[in-house]
Amino acid sequence: MNKEFKGIAVIFMCIAFILSLSLVSEKVSANTQKMKIGHKVEIGNYVYKFTDVKDDNQDNVDDYTYEATIAQYSKVTKKTINLVKKATSVNIVTNGRALYYSKNKADKSVIYKMDLRTKKISKIISVSGNNYSIFGGTDNYLYFGRYAGGGIVMAYENVFIYNMKTKKLERRFDYLVGYFQLKDKRILINEAHSDADNYILELTTESGKRIFQTDAIYGFLANGKLYYMQTFYKNGNETLKCYQCDLNGKNRKRIKEKTFNEYQEKYWNISNIL
Numbered sequence: 001m002n003k004e005f006k007g008i009a010v011i012f013m014c015i016a017f018i019l020s021l022s023l024v025s026e027k028v029s030a031n032t033q034k035m036k037i038g039h040k041v042e043i044g045n046y047v048y049k050f051t052d053v054k055d056d057n058q059d060n061v062d063d064y065t066y067e068a069t070i071a072q073y074s075k076v077t078k079k080t081i082n083l084v085k086k087a088t089s090v091n092i093v094t095n096g097r098a099l100y101y102s103k104n105k106a107d108k109s110v111i112y113k114m115d116l117r118t119k120k121i122s123k124i125i126s127v128s129g130n131n132y133s134i135f136g137g138t139d140n141y142l143y144f145g146r147y148a149g150g151g152i153v154m155a156y157e158n159v160f161i162y163n164m165k166t167k168k169l170e171r172r173f174d175y176l177v178g179y180f181q182l183k184d185k186r187i188l189i190n191e192a193h194s195d196a197d198n199y200i201l202e203l204t205t206e207s208g209k210r211i212f213q214t215d216a217i218y219g220f221l222a223n224g225k226l227y228y229m230q231t232f233y234k235n236g237n238e239t240l241k242c243y244q245c246d247l248n249g250k251n252r253k254r255i256k257e258k259t260f261n262e263y264q265e266k267y268w269n270i271s272n273i274l
Contacts, residue, residue: 035095035137037182043096047073050092051082066131066147070101072116083114090135093142100124100142102134111144111162125162125169132158136182138206140164143187148176155192156180161208171208175200183221186211186247190218198230203249212249221247222267227260 033043040049052069070084070092084101088109093100099114109132111124129146133156136143145159159173159180178192187208191200198215203226205211212226217240219228225244232239242260245252 033096035093035139037091037093037136039091041092041094043094045075046096047075048083048092048094048099049073050089052085066133070099083116083119084112088131088133090133093134093137095139100134100137102132102144104130109144109146111142124164125167127158127160135180136187138182138185141170141206143180143182145173145177148192154178159189163207173202173208179218181221182206184224184247186221188219188221188226190216196231201228203247211247212245220264220267222263227255227263229257229260 036043040047042048049071050068051071052067054065054067066088067086068089069082070087070089071080071082073080083099084103087101087103089101094116097116099116100111101114102109102111104110105126107130108126108128109130110126111132111134112121113124114121124142131147132144133147134142134144135156140163142162142164143159144162145156148155148157155176155178157176159177161170161172162168163170173189176192177189179188179190181188185206187204187206189200189202189204193199196217198217201214201216201219202210203212203221214228214230216228216230219226221227224247226247226249227242227244229240229242232241240257242255242257243252244255
């Protein structure tokens with residue numbers, strides 16, 4: 001083989017190697033992205049969903065049992081594999097690279113991370129007591145709490161925010177949580193309640209730092225705004241008032257109830273734990 005041909009061969013091999021890297025990178029990026037949450041999550045060629053859900057004795061906290069299988073469906077092979085059995089997760093939490101989930105283990109609850117390529121499992125954190133469920137996450141934080149009762153509404157106690165970088169718990173909410181929404185690195189939490197009265201409605205950063213707090217029947221995040229409804233009583237008469245404000249709690253203005261309901265119907269595509 002002459003020197004000129006050797007040189008061409010080396011160049012060709014280098015180009016082929018670079019192309020192979022770019023193809024791998026493209027494949028990985030297509031099947032990974034920022035953290036997504038929901039009962040069903042689709043990333044690239046994969047769909048992650050719950051199957052075999054068992055949800056018993058919601059009214060009896062001591063006997064409460066919630067378990068589900070987390071499955072991965074490939075749109076390419078048309079095959080489904082079970083990733084986790086007996087998970088206590090309320091939502092699928094994944095970025096396509098890793099799956100975060102919760103399980104009961106003896107008298108503890110454990111949050112795990114599964115590498116979706118190697119299927120290697122590692123423990124993130126464990127807390128005393130069963131029936132803690134993970135219900136959200138970002139690239140930096142995980143959110144989980146313990147089931148505290150059902151009936152008309154679901155309620156969770158000891159709702160924690162866990163920092164995956166520092167490996168520390170950032171915050172524990174000191175009230176029962178009945179509603180949780182994570183959107184645009186903002187968290188909206190509403191105190192659990194079953195009546196149409198005003199209860200704590202808190203807007204925080206993804207780390208749990210409070211931005212804005214009021215009392216409201218309920219609210220939601222949509223279209224870069226916070227929308228919420230409050231009830232007021234005067235001389236035995238009830239009046240409902242609806243508001244919108246920026247995600248820093250400022251520029252509040254009242255809106256019509258009809259507009260509020262229209263926004264709710266249009267934008268209320270959320271992940272929550274009701």
